[in-house]
Amino acid sequence: MPQLSPAPSGPDPSAPGPASSRLVALDWGTTSARAYLLDTGGTVLDTAPAGRGVLAVTDGLTTAQDRRAAFEEEFERMCGRWLEAHPALPVLASGMVGSTQGWADVPYQRLPQDLEALAGALTAIPTRRGPVHVVPGLLADGELPQVMRGEETQILGLLETAHGDAHTGGRRGTVVVLPGTHTKWVHVEGRRVLDFRTVMTGEVYGLVTRHSILGRLARRPDAPDLEAFDRGVRTSLSADADGGILATLFSARTLPLTGRLAAEQVDDYISGLMIGAEVASWARDRPASGGSPGAGPAEVLLCGEPELCRRYQRTLHQLGVDAPVVGGDVVTHGLRSIALAAGLLDAPTEGTA
Template sequence: MNHLIALDWGTSSFRAYLLDAAGSIVETRSRPWGIRQLPDGGFGGAFAAMVAGWPDCPVIAAGMVGSRNGWQEVPYLDIPAGVDELAAALVPVAAPGGRVVHLVPGLHNSRGPDVMRGEETQLVGALALRPPPQGEATVVLPGTHSKWVRVKEGVVTDFVTTMTGELFALLSRHSILAVEIKPDAPLDVDAFSRGVRTARASGAAGGVSRLFSTRALMLDGTLDASSVPDYLSGLLIGEEIRSTLADGRMDCTLPLRLVGDAALGARYRMAASDFSLTVSPAVEDTAAHGLWLIARRAHLHERTIHGVSP
C-alpha cells in the first residue's frame, strides 16, 4: 500500500489525510463539511472535492459518516472489540471516480446501553502510539460527549458516555446561567477549581444539584460574571469525574490516559488532581494513525490490488 486516504468525518467537520506506506501524514485537508453541512453533491460531492488530485489508492473513513444520518449506516459492533474486529467489519461504499470508501463501524455496549462512533478509531491510534505499560488502562476522551473506556490488551471491554460538553454548551448559551464567553480569555483557575470542588462535595445529590450556585455566586458578588464559564466548566467536569468514581465501572487505579484536545485535556488533568487522580498528558490527533492501522489489519492494499471489496 503506497498510499492511503484516511477520512475523519464527523457531525460538524470533515478532515482528510493522505498517508504514505509507513502511515506518515503527507498532506491534510479540512473543510466544515460535517454530515449536517454538506456542499452541493452531498456525500459524494464532498468526498470528490476533498480528495481531488490525490492518488488512486485505498480509502477508509470513520465517524458519523457511518451513522444513520451518514453516507451509509454501518452497524455497531458489540464489545469486547479491538482493531481486528473493526477491520473485519468494514463496510464498502461506492464513491465518485470509481473509488470505494471503507467505513469503520462504531461500538455498542449493551451495558447502559451506550454507543460510540469515531472514538474507537482514536483509541486504536492512541493505544498504538502510547501502549499501556501493563496492557490495561482506563482511557478518557473528553469532548461534546465524553467517553471513559476500559481497555485490555487493545480490546475495549467497557465504556460510559457523559454529555459534559453538550451540557456546558447548552447551559452557557441558552440558560439563565448564560454569559458572554470570550474565546481567547485565559482560564480562571480559581473559578474552575471552585466548580470542581463544589461537584466533589455534592455527595449523593450530585453536581447537577449545584448548578444554580453558579448564578447565586454571581448575584452575591462572589463570582465575577467573566468567571462564570470557568466555574460552570469546573462544576460539570468535576461532576463527570465524581459520578464516574461513584459508579465504580471504571478502574481508576489503572493508568488514566487522555485522548483528544490538549487544552481541554489540561482542564481534565487539573480537575482529576482534586480527586487525587493522576492523568497522563493528552495524546492528540490519533484518528489518522488509527485509520491506518485498521486499514493495514484489513489488508485494504491487497483487496484493492485484486479488485476485492470487503
C-alpha cells in the first residue's frame, strides 16, 4: 500500500467515529458519482456531496496521466474528509469508473459469473489515501457481446434485499430487470449471472420523441397519461405488431393526424409501444432467458427509477407476470457484500451491526 501523505489538518470532529466507520463505498457512473460511509452491517453513516461522473471528470483531458490526476482530485473532494479522520478505511468502487474512459481499465469477467466471486478480481488503484479497489464488470461473449459495469453490484444488492442470505430465486431462478436508458434483462440463478441482454429503449425513446417527425404533433402532458401508455402496450402485444416496433411507431403520427390520439397522449403512447415491444421480445425468448416450457416461470424483479419501473410492471402484468419492484440502497448492499468477500470488511459480530 502506498504511504499516506500527512493530513493537511486534524480529524473532522463531525465525522462518524472510528468505532462505527468501516467502508467507503463509491457508486461512480457515467454522469454522476455517489459516495457513502458504511458501518460493518452496511448502514449508511454519512454521504458525500454528489460527485462528477466519468464524462465530466475527463472532459477535455487527452492524456492518461491527466485523467488519473482528475479522478484522484474528485475522489479527494468527495471522500477526503472521511479518510483524514479514519486513514485505514478500505475503499470500494463500482461503475464506469472502471472503464476504458474511467480511472482504470478493469477487465470484464466472463459469464457465467458468481457475483460474490467478483471479490477475487478487484483492481486496486493507488492514491495518496491508499488503494481504491474497483469491481469489474461482466461480459456475455458471443456474436453480439453484451457488457455491464455497475449493474453487477446493483444486482447483488437487489438479490440480498429480496432474498436475504438465501441463495435462491424462485422455481426457475430470477430475471432481474433494470429499466433505464439502456435497460438490462439479467438471468440469475442464486447469485450466479448466467446471461443478460441490453435494450436501448430509453435512449431511443428520447431520440424518437425529441428529434423525429413523431414528436411534431405531440404536446408535453401535464401528467403521465397511463391510458395512452396502456394503449401503446396493447398495440405492441397485438397481431398488428407482427412487423415489429419499426412498423408500429408510425402510428404515433397517423393516429393524431386522423383525430384518434390527442397531442398530449403521443409521448405516453410511444412509451407504451416501445416498452411493450421490449417486454414482448423477452416473452418470446423466455425459455432462453429464465424459464422453460412446462418448468414454471422465473421470478421477475424490477429495480430502478420508481415511475419507470411501474411502467414495466404494468406491461408485464398484461402478460400475466407479477414483477415486484425492489427499492432501497441496493448498490451499498452489493458493495458491502463484495467488500466482505474480499476481506476488506470484517463480518459483523453480535452487537456491532
